[in-house]
Amino acid sequence: MKVAYSRKQLAARVAQMGRTISKDYSDRTLHVVAILENSFLFAADLVREISQPVVCHFVRSELRQVDLGGFSRPEVFFSTPPTLEGRDVLLVDAILHTGVPQDFLWKRIEECQPRSLNLAVLFDKPRDRKVGLRATYVGFDSASKYWVGYGLAGRDGLYRNLPYVGSVTEVRQAEPKRAGRHKPRRSRQS
Numbered sequence: 001m002k003v004a005y006s007r008k009q010l011a012a013r014v015a016q017m018g019r020t021i022s023k024d025y026s027d028r029t030l031h032v033v034a035i036l037e038n039s040f041l042f043a044a045d046l047v048r049e050i051s052q053p054v055v056c057h058f059v060r061s062e063l064r065q066v067d068l069g070g071f072s073r074p075e076v077f078f079s080t081p082p083t084l085e086g087r088d089v090l091l092v093d094a095i096l097h098t099g100v101p102q103d104f105l106w107k108r109i110e111e112c113q114p115r116s117l118n119l120a121v122l123f124d125k126p127r128d129r130k131v132g133l134r135a136t137y138v139g140f141d142s143a144s145k146y147w148v149g150y151g152l153a154g155r156d157g158l159y160r161n162l163p164y165v166g167s168v169t170e171v172r173q174a175e176p177k178r179a180g181r182h183k184p185r186r187s188r189q190s
Contacts, residue, residue, distance in 0.1 A: 001148070001166040005140065010122075010150060010165065013139045014042065017120065018049020021090065021137060029053040031087045031114075035105065036060045038094040041151035041160075042122045042139075046092060057082040061101050089114040094152055095142075096121040099133040106133060123147065 005013075021030070030052050034043035036059065047054050089109060093102055102119060109117055120137035148154040149162030159166075 001168050003164050004145070004147070004167045005150075005165040007163040010139075011045070014045045014122075015049050017137050017139060018046055018051075021046075021120065022049075022051040025050075025052045025088055025090075027052075028088050029055060031055045031057060031082070031084055031089045033057045033059060033082070033084075033089060033091050033105075033109065035091070035093040035102070037160075038152050039092050039122075042094050043092045046120065057084075059105065061105070084109055084112045084114045087114050088116045089118070090137075091117065091119045093119070093121050094150075095123045095125065095147070096133070096135050096138075097125045097128050099129045099131040103131040103133040122150075 030050060032043065032047055032050075032054055034040065034056065043056075047056060091102065091106060091109065096102060096119070106117065106119070118136040119133070121135045122139040123142040124135055124138045124140070125142050145167040146154075147165050148159035148168055149165045151160050152165065153160045154168065
């Protein structure tokens, strides 16, 4: 695994984002809606850097296969978003990739008629966008690499605990060594 963004780089950028958001929401209470699970570390660090009063809300997305007249297609479902009418809302996610899940949630929150609605992401991958959604606050513009660490999971949920973000080409899980097992011997042919 190659380290792409160190702990120090992440902390500096998140602190800078927090200062900008604090300035933009001066003298207002900000309702942060964090999309679980990838954003949990980023969202936690970001809200600690915001000097304005913050109310935290959490939603979880789930991808389900939906049967539509014999055809199956994936659809995104979210837990019920909080009531945010007349509130200043900041939607927070770790990566803005295709934008489809965030756009869907954005539209559901807009239906609540918030006073303002913005999006903050740690990584923006605009080349892969399938919708017109743009983030107001971006940590890093990013190529389409597979990131792990700092809350982002690899295969089987691994690597979320890394204090940095790394790029991997293929995520492999090491096989545990078992006591008392040896390599099989090759049989001799006569």
